[in-house]
Amino acid sequence: MFDLIIIGMGPGGYEAALTALRKKINVAIVEKSKLGGNCLNRACIPTKYLRSGAHSIEKLQKLKAYGIEVKDYSIDYKAAFENKEKSIGFLRKSLEQLLKSKKVPVFKGKGKIIDKNKVEVSYPDGSKEIIEGKNIIIATGSYPASVGKLIPDGNYIITTEDYMEKLDTLPESMLIVGGGVAGCEIGYIAKSYGCQVYITELQDRLLPSDIISPEISKNLLKKLNSVGIKTFFNTTVEDFSIEESKIKVKLSNGEIIVVDKILLTVGRKPNTQDIDTIGIEKDEKGFIKVNSYLQTNFENIYAIGDVVNSPMLAHIASYEAKIVLHNITSQDKKIPDYTLTPWAIFSGYEIGHVGLNEETAKKQGLEVISGYYPFTYNEKAVDELEPEGYVRLYFEKNSKKIIGVDVVGIGASEIIHQIAVFIKEGYTADQVHEFIYFHPSLSEIFAYASYDIAVGKLF
Amino acid sequence: MFDLIIIGMGPGGYEAALTALRKKINVAIVEKSKLGGNCLNRACIPTKYLRSGAHSIEKLQKLKAYGIEVKDYSIDYKAAFENKEKSIGFLRKSLEQLLKSKKVPVFKGKGKIIDKNKVEVSYPDGSKEIIEGKNIIIATGSYPASVGKLIPDGNYIITTEDYMEKLDTLPESMLIVGGGVAGCEIGYIAKSYGCQVYITELQDRLLPSDIISPEISKNLLKKLNSVGIKTFFNTTVEDFSIEESKIKVKLSNGEIIVVDKILLTVGRKPNTQDIDTIGIEKDEKGFIKVNSYLQTNFENIYAIGDVVNSPMLAHIASYEAKIVLHNITSQDKKIPDYTLTPWAIFSGYEIGHVGLNEETAKKQGLEVISGYYPFTYNEKAVDELEPEGYVRLYFEKNSKKIIGVDVVGIGASEIIHQIAVFIKEGYTADQVHEFIYFHPSLSEIFAYASYDIAVGKLF
Numbered sequence A, B: 001m002f003d004l005i006i007i008g009m010g011p012g013g014y015e016a017a018l019t020a021l022r023k024k025i026n027v028a029i030v031e032k033s034k035l036g037g038n039c040l041n042r043a044c045i046p047t048k049y050l051r052s053g054a055h056s057i058e059k060l061q062k063l064k065a066y067g068i069e070v071k072d073y074s075i076d077y078k079a080a081f082e083n084k085e086k087s088i089g090f091l092r093k094s095l096e097q098l099l100k101s102k103k104v105p106v107f108k109g110k111g112k113i114i115d116k117n118k119v120e121v122s123y124p125d126g127s128k129e130i131i132e133g134k135n136i137i138i139a140t141g142s143y144p145a146s147v148g149k150l151i152p153d154g155n156y157i158i159t160t161e162d163y164m165e166k167l168d169t170l171p172e173s174m175l176i177v178g179g180g181v182a183g184c185e186i187g188y189i190a191k192s193y194g195c196q197v198y199i200t201e202l203q204d205r206l207l208p209s210d211i212i213s214p215e216i217s218k219n220l221l222k223k224l225n226s227v228g229i230k231t232f233f234n235t236t237v238e239d240f241s242i243e244e245s246k247i248k249v250k251l252s253n254g255e256i257i258v259v260d261k262i263l264l265t266v267g268r269k270p271n272t273q274d275i276d277t278i279g280i281e282k283d284e285k286g287f288i289k290v291n292s293y294l295q296t297n298f299e300n301i302y303a304i305g306d307v308v309n310s311p312m313l314a315h316i317a318s319y320e321a322k323i324v325l326h327n328i329t330s331q332d333k334k335i336p337d338y339t340l341t342p343w344a345i346f347s348g349y350e351i352g353h354v355g356l357n358e359e360t361a362k363k364q365g366l367e368v369i370s371g372y373y374p375f376t377y378n379e380k381a382v383d384e385l386e387p388e389g390y391v392r393l394y395f396e397k398n399s400k401k402i403i404g405v406d407v408v409g410i411g412a413s414e415i416i417h418q419i420a421v422f423i424k425e426g427y428t429a430d431q432v433h434e435f436i437y438f439h440p441s442l443s444e445i446f447a448y449a450s451y452d453i454a455v456g457k458l459f
Helices: A011-022 A037-042 A044-066 A077-101 A160-165 A181-192 A214-226 A314-329 A358-363 A379-383 A412-424 A429-434 A445-449 B011-022 B037-042 B044-066 B077-101 B160-165 B181-192 B214-226 B314-329 B358-363 B379-383 B412-424 B429-434 B445-449
Strands: A002-007 A027-030 A068-075 A110-115 A118-122 A128-138 A142-144 A157-159 A173-177 A196-201 A230-233 A237-243 A246-251 A256-259 A261-264 A268-270 A301-303 A343-346 A350-355 A368-374 A390-396 A402-408 B002-007 B027-030 B068-075 B110-115 B118-122 B128-138 B142-144 B157-159 B173-177 B196-200 B230-232 B237-243 B246-251 B256-259 B261-264 B268-270 B301-303 B343-346 B350-355 B368-374 B390-396 B402-408
Touching (some): A037 A160, A044 B044, A044 B068, A044 B077, A044 B379, A077 B379, A160 A181, A181 A196, A301 A314, A379 B077, A412 B412, A429 B314, B002 B110, B037 B160, B044 B181, B110 B128, B128 B314, B142 B160, B160 B261, B173 B256, B181 B196, B181 B343, B246 B261, B350 B412, B368 B445, B390 B429, B412 B429
Antiparallel strands (some): A142 A268, A343 A350, A350 A402, B142 B268, B343 B350, B350 B402
């Protein structure tokens, strides 16, 4: 009997395995597909690779400012796609080799819990095997949702996973259904590499989510429009038909567009349909119900990542993995705290957020003041030819304690972390302003964004 | 009478002026040269501009990984230099306009304190004017030092300021005397743009300073050598002569090299020779003596930045400006705390450091353990085609509290800031490890660099 069986080797399962090994726990892994899960193979990592390429294309002509004149160049999406596969392959291989060197058994099939201590593994050839474990972690992740008549067929109508893993040739044109994170990320990549991109969004803005300030959506929209992406809001796909290998799409606003592909980016659903036969409790959306220690209704069976109803983010899966490994091995249980979950997106702009914004703070009954500073006057951003974007810091009005930050522009996904620590430690605007930031750095923009509130206004 | 006269409008004076304006203090400025000081016009900002260009050149061929094939391009240093001037000009102009819009009198001459409340301004045309102030801040910065026979002549033997402000054409070859920050930064720039670069260093490594771990020096040396910079350690310039517009240099190791320019980067000296006639106390190196409130021996006269014996860094000057403005306007005085001064350099690698390292910790009697992780396996670094470099975190052995960090590689100058907050707040390895970092980010490398110490070793 293993001490621990982990079903699913994405960012949650991977972290659980690494921690288990370091804690000398006898662990087994069940994974039906590639090690690294969606995040490494079809989502976070490949999108950031291609986005970095897309951004490099955008920047190529700007390099003249550095005296670098690019006179002749070519863009080859297929080469980008293949090199992306190589990079991911390297990372997957090192994970594989690590598990091998630690002699961790990896059962390469589909896992189903058939007893509180038993996992049945079904192999592609139809054979089955049963393994036993004292504890089990369900970390099987999620799959792309579909909407209405738009059923992915892997050819005309594709998912983000099809796009990232299979579509090695860029279509001439593509309609993206859904203006959320995945739609904005892939839209920018596809457009930069030469595809005509349309985005339809059911709601009235890009990134329609409470935690995303309307100001962010507005800025990103302007940017995506400026690179040539056409957007439709409050709009759905009413109908579509395939005509001469093209898709003729009728939108709810009456417009008709003709594209080569429709990319569905309308959210994800937990991979829990066939996870057990023993009555593990799920909610109406299929998320596994867990208590605050991340235990299911079976105390030795835990669930982490996209299968539970916490933020669907890779770093939350790995955070939960750490919590569970602690709870498995320790008497004093830990409870996850999601308040400081950093969030970032890589589209026309890099955008980052942590903590509250005006909308979410108001919902908590807080009075908010905010401080703003554009990258235009940040010397480091100017030096990097990236003067677009801004920072907005949110403070509780009376205490002047920092409660959140939005960053649009260069470095967003990194510099939010120091603000996360400031929030955790209850720093006031004064403390944020007087903190010693390196000069010139992007981070020092926080000293400027807190100036008005800490010291007083200039105008 | 003004409330405050600021002599010198570099990063210290600029911050002092901005803070004074926000505090509604009646301020006057004395500046003999360009607004923004050395930092904006001849040091921090232009070097980071040109370094970003240099790094872009290095990366140009790597873009193939993104399917971007650059087939024909040209490098024009003069264009880079001129565009750098434009960028700086924009930033200087906005500073100028800000002061104008706030109607701040700027006396464009050399200031000398002739009475505890009087500053005599000498103008370039020989005329003089006396202005009066309740308080005075000396923020006149520093100038490049010279060594032995190597006296800057602005032609053959130049300073970093000559290089950044005047040298619009790249020499074919250059000897840099001094392997410190400026030498390593400018050396990388010049080499990338096509100049043959030699560096001589008196000591046995690049960046010879207590706060720089030998491991950092070793990595940077390997990189600079790999791009073709020739380095000589434990070596001085013994003699030189000008022959047919070239400089023939004899090194102390017996080697003879012939170059177009000698660039002196052997440190800086405070600009205090002619600052007063009233007996403001200075130390033997010319630094103005200040008490812990940054007051000179005249209680209404303060000194900040490179003229005092604190770290010669722009962000320390502006930090000290904030402290002084507080102390001028408040009864409860503040004392500057330099323990968390972030430090970064932009050379062949971006390198950052904050807190202690093994050497400096040992000197304080601390036992140290450290955690290491290379960027090779950091997914974001891989996505950005920047897998070189590493992170080393330093912890006090018994408490496992974090006390310092070295970062070599992408994002170094930004991601050190979150570690600065961790150090300030006394975080343990556990807390550093369990902090929620965005995935994929460079910052999450800290979770991996603390893994061994927080959880246990893998091997």
